[in-house]
Amino acid sequence: MHLSRLGVLKMVADNPSQAPGQRESQTRIWQIVGMVAALLCLISPFIYLQRSEYSVKPVIKGAPSFVGSGQCRPCHQEAYAKWKGSHHDLAMDIASEETVLGDFNNVQFVDPYSGAASRFFRKNGDFYVETEGPGGAVGVFKITHTFGVYPNQQYLIPFPGGRLQCLNVGWNAKQSTWYRLPPYEVDGPDDWLHWTKGGQTWNGMCAECHSTKLEKRYDKTTDTYDTRWFEIHVGCEACHGPGSNHVSWANRPVLARPQVENYDLPVNTATIDNQKQIAICAPCHSRRYQLGDNLHDEGEILDKIVPSLLMEGLYYPDGQISEEVYVYGSFVQSKMYQHGVRCSDCHDMHSLKLHKEGNDLCLQCHRAGSYDTPSHHFHKQIHEGKPSKGYLCVKCHMPGRVYMGVDYRPDHSLRVPRPDLSEKIDVPNSCSTSDCHQDKGLAWVNDQYTKWYGKSRKQHYGEILAAGRKQNPEAIDELIGVAEDSLLPAIVRATALALLSRYPQERTIPVYTSALEDGDALLRHTALRNAIHIDPETRLHLLQAKLYDPVKAVRIEAAAGLSGFPLDAINPQHQERFQQILAEYRTAMEYNSDFAPQRYNLGNLAAAIGKGEEAIQLYREALAIDDQFYQAKVNLAMQLNQQGENLKAADLFKQVLEAQPDLHEIAYSLGLLFAEMEEYEQAAYWLGQAADNMPNHSRARYNQALAYLKLEQWENGEMALLKALENKPGNREYFSTLANLYYNFRLTDKARILAEKTLLTQPDHELAKQLLEALSRQ
Template sequence: MAVALVMYFMPSSKIIDTGLSIVPQAENVDANIQASSNVAATKSIIEQAHFVGSETCTSCHQAQHQGWQQSHHSQAFAPANADSVVGDFSTVSVNYSDGVAVFEQQLIDSKTQYQIRLTPLSSDSSDSIEQIYPVVYTLGIYPLQQYILETHPGNYQVFAVAWDARKAEQGGQRWMDLTTSDATDDTLHWRQYFQNWNSQCASCHTTNFETNAAFATNTVFKNKTPANITADANSNKSPTFTSTWSEPAVSCESCHGPASGHIQWADNKENNEHVSKGLVRQLATEDYWQFVANEPIAQRLTSNNDATAMPVIDGCANCHSLRQPISTISHESTQTDWLNNFEPTRVREPLYFADGQIREEDFVYGSFTQSKMAHAGVTCLNCHDAHSGQVKGYDAQQLALPSNDGVCAQCHRADVFAVETHHHHPVESESARCVSCHMPERTYMGVDERRDHSFQIPSPALSQLLDTPNVCTECHSNNSDAWAAEKVEAWHAASPIIDNGEMDFADWLLEFSRLNNRLVQARTDNEDTTQLISALTTLENKRYTLLASTKTPAMKKSMLLDTMPINSQQAFDTLVLRLSDDDVVVRLAAISIIRNFDISHRQQLLMPLLKDPIKSVRFAATLALADLLATPQFISQQNNRKNKRLLKENVRQFIEAYEYHGDLLGSQMTLADINRQMKDWDAVVIAYQRALQLVPTYVPALVNLADVYRLQQADNKAEPLLLKAIAVTAENARQAINDPGDIYAFALQQQASVEYALGLLYARAKNYSKAIVPLDNAVQLSPANTDYFYASLLMLDALGERNKALELLRRSPLTQNNEQLTALLRQWQP
């Protein structure tokens, strides 16, 4: 996405450098009893709270307001004016993918107004007329500032060319074209869905944002029911927007919730003892860490009047995460637990590398919650100032992070970690800094360097096995992963890393990758694999131990579950136990695996989770069980009445939530999924058509809708969808040819699967001469796929070319290890 990430916001922690335990003072019981009498009144104030604006907060919180004014949050989104615009609009011409953009400004009624004049590449272009767009808003501030144009009333798009706000000596103070493709129908083109501000940016760049999207019938998604969405099913128009927000920035109330109740609390002296202070969302302002004798890392002390760690992270995760919204109210609202408002995206490929390092834009949460630091109770606020959003010690003038690792030394003893025996680099060098090894940078949008927050120990040996990045060879670029692995192994032999001797996730993943690679090679070489399989079985037992351990971070547990084969009773029992795990993300991972089980096991295991206290868990279980409502046996059973009512109510809430966020592509695809399970085919078609209204080139929607038409025996409607999907996937493959191997391979596989579907469509129509072309294409694109090969052989046979098919069958290496192909060979042998 071409949207600059605002800086992380986060308050101070106190480090107690003593070997003594700290015992909290006894509470004033009388004061607590007195305060509790006002609980009901304060609760009412909170429930009725509304937004008042950041200026209202300034009168009492001047220091916090001043810090916030310097933050990226305060500049996340603003009306375009002389105070907010940092780009050069002095009639500057910039060549970009569509043609020429001229950035201009003029003085109207004593106010500077900004505009962008667009001249197309040629008169043959679909947008061949010169257009002038006023710049309506700015988006972000550093390292890039982007500009928002109103392409239709209420529809705001983020323009392709952004201002590089870095210093000139850093390569900045210039216009940058962020376009990744010159195709105007590319999903990342500035006029397309993923650059739509209303759907993709606004909720995290404003306060109290409501999308208010509608399709052609102008029926707003909010409170929409399945019965009243059919009228616009065949419309090709994108949704329209009448979006609203309270404040054009990430303000106080984005984090603390609507503040009218807080003002009432402040004005009412009788309520001033109540712990909530009239605030909708409570965030901890301080926590306490203590160095214990002979321990190199401080330990967290939880005071009885401190909020717990996770609500702090939850407050930040509202925006600093990959997630699907599932609320039916603005997500900057009254819910403290964000997992009732969102379903988090778990750490999996291709969004992350196989070892959990960041790959695509992950917005921190998924990365940080893997870390041992987060698991120990470290929060965003321990390293970042709550209101300026900067890392503690940040030099605002030099735009530089602290150079002395002081942030890390709050909890990690410098005499243990900031020494050459630990980091093995000259002490004053950049390579000796903690972040250089434990928070590697990855660059997005050309210049936006973002640090990994999983705080992993570099493992070039693992990178060698999994083809993942590692900081060693990023600096020592002339050397290999093998060279780096040898160096690191020698370091650790001479000076072991601080460790308790137990296998953790990183140790397990390294050993698993080694054994798995050796097993693959042994099978290729026809070697005996008995010992390797035995070793992997032992390692599976260690997987189960890690999953049961309270020392394993929840996100790591979800990664362990995602790759766990359910091939034994112990594996099954381990999985079932995770359904009652304390961590939501672990329960979600377990549900995603059980969703693939047969219907009776799903019903038995997941039905209780329809009553889970967390909405994201209930919704995941609902999606996994929805097909029960189309199962006659479940519907007819008298003893299922309560379960039927429970499931139907969860389905109703599920659909309501996803329709509320129906301007999101993921929402429409999920609505299609749940309705397909319930065999509500009209609703399925509507959802896929709406997905294609949002992104006309979205291949999964094209293919899935074509498959629905296949089921409805309407191949005449399916054919144009598949032809379009082939054109899109072929272009995707062409553009991915220079990308990392797995991305290019995925593009080829996607094209092959669509070619196969089109070939089967023609085969059903007995148009064999037409069918053989896409089937042969599928085989060429994915030569290891036996289904594609088998279908192409049958088409050759249907065309009277059995001898040719038989020769291909005999020569193919696929035949030997595939029962279906072997049977066909026996059948056709003379």
């Protein structure tokens, strides 16, 4: 019969015939038994773990590899369920009955811009379009992949060379109809922006952000792609990094899991600040160029990409979105970002949906009593008997624009409305949008705004950047102030640095040298790219130091800059490092050499190291990719000029100016080229065009004066010299040339006036003193 320990103890206690000593002895025995049993309970897990299949052994890990989102589902069912069906999940897919949204029932669509007809139909279960193809010829093309899901869906078509091309007719999922996608200004089937050309090639333009572990694999020599992905869509590992080590760790019994950092995931997403979080998002959610495949690992943003600054054509001067720039460049301007707000504070990172709707989203942080009230926003929920959305925070602080024809995207700079800036620098404002008060006029909007919020307005950096874009001479001091203001967003300061390069003056040099030591990599990178007017000796020293920068974009920019120096000018202790980083730069440019700008950069590198013929070839290759990339034409012209082919160079400059008449620096270069060719009439004309449009560029006016003097047009030469001196009154060369002109023609009165006027503002001007002395002896 089986007896429990309690049963035995009860029998002993109930036996009064036992002597007291015997009972005490048996009690001690059972106490010992109890202690042993307790000890066994304590150590049994450790004994259990000594079994070979459960023992905690040293973990020998290699580099983590990708395993796929399906491996995450068993443990992370809630997160997986949110992600499934999200825009990340549906970013790209195989074209099938389940994934294709468009109407392929023999439907025809006529492009309202080009007039080309497209017919969508099915055959043998596959999807086809009959439309204008390469060279303008109509062809039938099979659609193999869907791209996106809502509010629009695009379709991908295989082309030779491993390309997938994005058809320029897409499906409007909002209105269930076909529509023409931008860009609309396509100059025929040979234009780079035509759907069959490089501007619409999925491999280079879109792929890295719609799939996980995308390898572009572009071969520059054959102009072909062998593009591959691990997951066709944006999966879990796109943000968390390759998960093999984590899955291996998770597959162990709970008690057998070793203590590891971040659960053995390579990217920490749980306990990070907003800077580290946006570094995960920015490689896709930004306007940028890549430095290589996205490895989905941690690191600085500029280790992977170089984001665009707030430059003309992409952003309005005040930083509002203009072109399609996505979110990064806007959000990092915001006060929210400056105060630590993260993407995940508003968006669920798996479903991508907002945490809350309406003003409730903002009231997670902002007090309702202060902000969600008519005393703040001055708008009603019911206006003139109709529902109104004017009271919503986003209507004032996140105005948006429509991209891709149907996709409304809010500006994430979360700015205070400034309708006064619309008058000053011609930027949009949230009050005057089409669904608010467009019908009232700007004057009415500003009057209402003043009534509500008063007359006081702080100067906005947009006013300074706008002046810098126009190269206003007086903007230099304010641009320096913006570049040096550590309280402003880094992207704003970097933009000011870039604009300062248009003012090549000595007092900007300390601004650049200071920026090279800034803690923000974007500022260091921008300083390196734009500090080209620093004297060679100082620049050589600065560039060599930056070869050791921890951030990839910065150090390779330093190597590119150093390539323009003779190799023996570089300190021997830096030469090996220079060669290593220069190779890193070349690899980064070759990665993107399917684009004209990077092929152009390779041409610049070849030119810098004295390989002129190679540079010419690379510039021509850049133009073969995109003949509207004028920078390649400019540098090709300069190389042809060095080869003595001046007529070809002049023709290229003229082509650029015909397409881009506002590029006044090119007019200046063309004028100098004609002067070199001794065609002084043409030289004077183009130098005058440059000087008229670049009021702070006195050298253009001075060179125009020299051309007039060569033509013996003395009066024109005199007027040009006076204008040059008016701009740079202390310039010895300008003064000397004009003084000699007066002296040689015995225009003593004019010469005396010149000297006396100069000495009034510059009493120590030696040449003016010498001129007066010479005149007094006559």
